[in-house]
Amino acid sequence: MCGSVGVFYPMTAEEKVDADNRSVYVGNVDYGSTADELEIHFNGCGPVNRVTILCDKFSGHPKGFAYIEFSNRDSVKTAMALDETLFRGRIIK
Template sequence: MNIYIGNLAYTVSEDDLRDAFSEFGEVANASIINDKFSGRSKGFGFVEMPKDSEAREAIESMNGKDLNGRTVTVNEAKPREERPREERSPRRDRY
């Protein structure tokens, strides 16, 4: 199961996530989402746990808890919805 973790402190690392969630079972992957321009954390990440029962226990236990000084939001990750591409209006030259 893929788990969403929000409201992360910018200092939280992928190893911190892995350590926090491994208390509940096997962690297959832990990732922090970073801004592609600055490289800075966007304040959320994901943890993947192979066993749904362990993942649900982690969600129930970690949601609303303090992680590195911030109260985190933890829930089952929803599949990313396709966003329609923005139609750009034709460029108008200004004189």
């Protein structure tokens, strides 16, 4: 449940900055949400590269937020329109 969907490889500092610029923070995520569900919810914004659900390192339980990385920077603007929409019964930020 926790973690990411996607391929991992060592990234340069420049690549990390680029990935950050193509990503959005999603808060108030239901603790039972999966990366696949989040990808489906945000897929209308553009192609999703990776979904990362943050988890507590001691308990392994989700923290209630995630990051969505898109293929294109333009998708970030589109994703921002989903602010305060309903996802799994909760208003996401």
